[in-house]
Structures are given as C-alpha cells and as structure tokens.
Amino acid sequence: MTIAPTSSSTTSPSSRWARFRSSYLLYSFKRDWIAQVCFAVFVLLVAAAILAPWLASMNPYDLAQIRILDSELPPFWIDGSDPQYLLGTDAQGRDLLSTILYGARVSLIIGFGAVMLQALLGVTFGLLAGYLGGRVDAFLMRMADIQLSFSTLMVAIIVGAVIKATFGGAVYSEYAVFILVLIIGLAEWPQYARTVRASVLAERSKEYVDAARVMGFRAKRIMFRHILPNTLSPIFVISTVQIANAIISEAALSFLGLGMPETQPSLGSLIKSGFDYLQSGSWWITLIPGAVLIVLVLVINLLGDWLRDVMNPRLYKG
Amino acid sequence: MIAFLIKRLFHAFLVMFIISVISFAIQDNLGDPIQQMVGQSVPDSERAELREELGLNDPFMVQYLRFAKNAMHFDFGYSYFYGEPTIEVVLRHLPATLELVFATTVLIMLFSVPIGVYSAIKPRSPLSRLFMGVSIVGISIPVFLTAIVLIQIFAIGVQFTPFPVDTGWGSWLNGLLSTDGGMPAYGRGDVVHVVGTWSTNFASLEGLSYLVLPSISLASIMLPLFIRLIRAEMLEVLQSDYVKFAKAKGISMRRIYFVHALKNTMLPVITVGGVQIGTLVAYTILTETVFQWPGVGLMFLDAIERSDIPLIVTYLMIVGLIFVITNTLVDLIYGLVNPTVKLTGKPA
Numbered sequence: 001m002t003i004a005p006t007s008s009s010t011t012s013p014s015s016r017w018a019r020f021r022s023s024y025l026l027y028s029f030k031r032d033w034i035a036q037v038c039f040a041v042f043v044l045l046v047a048a049a050i051l052a053p054w055l056a057s058m059n060p061y062d063l064a065q066i067r068i069l070d071s072e073l074p075p076f077w078i079d080g081s082d083p084q085y086l087l088g089t090d091a092q093g094r095d096l097l098s099t100i101l102y103g104a105r106v107s108l109i110i111g112f113g114a115v116m117l118q119a120l121l122g123v124t125f126g127l128l129a130g131y132l133g134g135r136v137d138a139f140l141m142r143m144a145d146i147q148l149s150f151s152t153l154m155v156a157i158i159v160g161a162v163i164k165a166t167f168g169g170a171v172y173s174e175y176a177v178f179i180l181v182l183i184i185g186l187a188e189w190p191q192y193a194r195t196v197r198a199s200v201l202a203e204r205s206k207e208y209v210d211a212a213r214v215m216g217f218r219a220k221r222i223m224f225r226h227i228l229p230n231t232l233s234p235i236f237v238i239s240t241v242q243i244a245n246a247i248i249s250e251a252a253l254s255f256l257g258l259g260m261p262e263t264q265p266s267l268g269s270l271i272k273s274g275f276d277y278l279q280s281g282s283w284w285i286t287l288i289p290g291a292v293l294i295v296l297v298l299v300i301n302l303l304g305d306w307l308r309d310v311m312n313p314r315l316y317k318g
Numbered sequence: 319m320i321a322f323l324i325k326r327l328f329h330a331f332l333v334m335f336i337i338s339v340i341s342f343a344i345q346d347n348l349g350d351p352i353q354q355m356v357g358q359s360v361p362d363s364e365r366a367e368l369r370e371e372l373g374l375n376d377p378f379m380v381q382y383l384r385f386a387k388n389a390m391h392f393d394f395g396y397s398y399f400y401g402e403p404t405i406e407v408v409l410r411h412l413p414a415t416l417e418l419v420f421a422t423t424v425l426i427m428l429f430s431v432p433i434g435v436y437s438a439i440k441p442r443s444p445l446s447r448l449f450m451g452v453s454i455v456g457i458s459i460p461v462f463l464t465a466i467v468l469i470q471i472f473a474i475g476v477q478f479t480p481f482p483v484d485t486g487w488g489s490w491l492n493g494l495l496s497t498d499g500g501m502p503a504y505g506r507g508d509v510v511h512v513v514g515t516w517s518t519n520f521a522s523l524e525g526l527s528y529l530v531l532p533s534i535s536l537a538s539i540m541l542p543l544f545i546r547l548i549r550a551e552m553l554e555v556l557q558s559d560y561v562k563f564a565k566a567k568g569i570s571m572r573r574i575y576f577v578h579a580l581k582n583t584m585l586p587v588i589t590v591g592g593v594q595i596g597t598l599v600a601y602t603i604l605t606e607t608v609f610q611w612p613g614v615g616l617m618f619l620d621a622i623e624r625s626d627i628p629l630i631v632t633y634l635m636i637v638g639l640i641f642v643i644t645n646t647l648v649d650l651i652y653g654l655v656n657p658t659v660k661l662t663g664k665p666a
Contacts, residue, residue, distance in 0.1 A: 154600035161622040298458040
C-alpha cells in the first residue's frame, strides 16, 4: 500500500462514488426535503410495482383466483368490507390492491419503454439536425414542428386508432404494451430532438469540436463521443418530465379504449373500467387507482422540477 | 411582410398536403367500400365490376388526386354508420365542441393572467407559492381524472361523517365536508337553436350549468401551463432594462406592471396559446368521453369503435384544417404585434 487510505476517498477523482458523494447534486438533495420525500415515494412505488407478483395477495391475470361473488366490495374503512381485500374489489371480483400493483407495473414499463424509444429517436435526430445542419436540419425540424403543432396526445390517438382499425381489437390488445410504447415513443420524439438540437448548436462552435475535427475524426464519432456527453444534462432533465408525460399519455389512451385491455390492466384501464361503476356508488374502483396515478406522476414531476433547478441546464429556446 | 405572409401560407398548404396524404392513405388501406355497399350474397364478378366502376383499381396518384379534388369541396363521402355525408355529421357535432373550447378559453384567460402576474410580482409571497404548488399538482392530474373527481363531488355528491352526527356542531362540520351533488354531468341538456346546425348552451342558465363541469375539467389541464408561462415571461420582463429605466423615472409600479411589462409578457403567450389549441382539441376527446358531450371528439371515438373510416378521415381533415388556420393566424398576429420578429426568416 503506497497510497494513504485517508486521502484516496476525498481527492481521488477516478472514483465515481467519491465524485458523486462530493457532488452538488447530492448536496442539494440532502438540503431539500421535498425532493427526498418525492424520491422516497417514487422508489417505494417502483419497488412495489417490481415486486408485485410477491406482494399481491392474488394474481389478477389468473381467472381461477377470481371470485365473482366478491365483486364491488368496499375498502376496509367502509362497512361491508372483507378484511381479505384491503382496498376492496373491482366489478369482476379482483382484489383492488393486487390489480393496482400489477397496473402500476404495466404503467411504469410502458412509461420507461416509451421514453427510451423517444430518447433514441429524438437524440439521434437532434444530433443529426444540429451537427449536419442544412437540408437535414430543415427537414427534421419541419417534421418536428408539424408534429408538435398537432399535440403529442392527438398524434398518439390517431396512430392508435389507425393501428386498431388495421389489425383489429384482438391483435391490438394482445400486443398492447409494444403498441403503446411505439405510439407514445413516436408521438413525443420532437421534444427530445428540439432540446438536443439546441444544445448541439451551442456546442458545435466550441473549440473542442474544432479540435476533434482537425484531428480527423469522423462525424459519427464527434457527434456521439464528443458532443453527446456535453448535452446530457438537458436530456436528463427532460427525461424525468417525459416519463411523467408518457405515463399520463398511456393512461389517457387506455381510458379511451386505445390502450391496455381490461384483462391486463394498467392504471389507466383500471380507471376506465371503474368509471362505469361511479354512478352506482362504487367510487373506489376508479378513484383509488386514480389517486395512485396522480401520486406517481406528481412525484416524478416534482423530482423533474428539482433536477431542473439543481442542474440548471441551459434549456435553449427554439 | 408580404414575403412573410407568402412563406406562412406556403407552410400552411404544405401541412394540409401532408395531412391529406396521410388521411388518404388511411382511407385507401383501411376498410373496403365495396364491402360496405353490397351484401354478402353479391357475387365476386359484380364486386369486381363495381370496383372498376368506382375507380378503386386506378393508380394511387389518380385516386389521391380524386380524393383531393373532392376534399376541396368538403366532399369526403358517406359515413358507414350514419348513412349521410360525413361533412354533415361533423358539422352537426362541431358547435358543441367549439362552445366547450370557447368556455374553456374564457376560463383560462380570466384566471391565468391575474394569477400569473401576481406570482411574478410577488414571487416569494405565500399565496404565489400556493399557486405554484397547486399548478404542479394540476399538471400532474390527467384531465379525465379531474373530470371524474368533479363528477363524484358535484354531480353524485360526497358524504363525509368524521364528526359525531347527533351533535349540532358535528352535523354542521359534516355538512361542510359533504356535497349534495346534482350538477349536470351528462350531455348538453336543453340547447337553444340558433342557426343551421348551431344550437347553443349559452342562451339559458340551465344550458350554462351543463357547461360548468366539462369546461372546468378542460381548463384544469391548460390553466397551470399558462400560469407558469405568464409568470416565467413576466419575471424575465421585470428584469429587463426598460423596466428598470421606467422605475428610475419614477413611474408608478402599477403602471409599469400593467402597461409596460404585461404587454411584452403577452407576446410569447400568444404563440404558445396558438400551439396549445391543438392540445386543447386532443383533450376535448377525453373530456367529451367522460361527460358524454356530443361533440366531434366523442363522435371521433365512436367512429374508431365502429371502424367508420370516412368519418375518421373527415375528422382528421377538418381538425387539421382548424389547426393549420389557427397556427397560421397566430404566426401572422405575432409578426404584426412584435416588430422585432424577423419577417422573412424564422420568427425569433
């Protein structure tokens, strides 16, 4: 041992963990209780969704476990409830807590999947438009403008409707997860493309890019290895908000009947199926999944707000 | 200015062209008009004959040109479900949606400007913080969920009894927490016929009461966005040199805020507002579904359920046209009111 152990943890810049521990990000996180609460709730919800098969008392996808006689039972604090079903049951006799856990899982999978697709498309197109400029730039940004002027939800609804009309309802519900990821991913890429393009335009004129070009690197290498890492913080910030948006979009599509089927519900389709029973007094079937959805989206949005303040990326307009 | 106008118009035509190509591709690939027109018993030879007669075997371009020519005359064929020209079906449903959007816009303008300006002038006051907090909650609640909660509270009614019912103060507090419901939350109610296909909800108090919950739901999603936007722009304007100069000249703060700063705050709000019209139309689909509001959004969703392709295509074209017209108008107005915009190039 030649290096003193005391100095390595504070001065060594090579250790990522040490760098993280002394970062401004962690420092401001420790001082912001709203961010801590949001992060805790978010981790809790994600963990509950991932562990759904072990946490849930029944598997809502398994028809054999469903007892139709137990349908529309209220949650535990209302008279007439069954202690077996903590949050009551839905119209088909499924335990609401279990369906919510499974539903949150589906919603999160689609949310993250759609954002990954958006990021892939948006970052690639944004880099190409910003770095190459000229006709490529004009074409891609015009496409993004047109698509954005239609609003992302509108595009998603139209694409969903066309896919449903083409392949029919049965195929649509079988591959609903993939279709939803595709629809929401395709509908929202312009958000990423615009942000990335704006940052690339600012980075492109810097000296390190000139240096890389003089050294004879190819455009692809300069774009992905040199410019991309410097545009990561705005990407990171909008990703948070985009996940929240994707989850809302999925819920909206499911509510319109263009999303997850009732046999494999997401939070949105749970709300949809419960809505029909609102007038008959069974408010919990729709409002409890609704509350979970709101909390999930709210904590992600609040975390996004906090990240935006801390990382303070220059979210270029345009 | 002329160059700017021409450029904008060209852009508008390009967008309409793309929309029409997409719409035509949908119509061409989905649904078989022959299937819809004739029964099961008609032999294949007659089907083929009809196909030839209707020009369905023509090349794509020929068919597209025919489609575009008819579209210029707003002729999109007949709806499978209603059995009448689709444009008439759309026009019949359009006033309901436009009235809903109008009521929502009025609500947004009434509330977003005062709240946004207030939270920019006093960014540290508790009330501003409350507005900002509520607005991020508002953004996080999907519009259909707001609608459902409003229905539960104001149409169905909520009975909370956390306090003892038999005491006077207890039942009074319980009464405060409970609502009777009774607000209309289904359809448009009785409407007053105005002219053509336009019947209005604005003519009677009863008609207006049907508008309350849907328009509040629809406004709830846009209002936070506008409040945050107006606040951000106003904060930026208040930092600018001309505001500092006006302060130094000793002009009253009221005049600076509402005459000097507000004018320049509203410029970006116009552009964003124009773009948001698209979002608003998308959200009417959700709102109309929840409240069974008989507008174009509900009609579109029903058309998807019934695979009524001509009606879907007509909706796309008409909504596309509305988007393009509003976006172009907004751009032109922005160019007119903002002298710093580079008229021939991209708007700054």
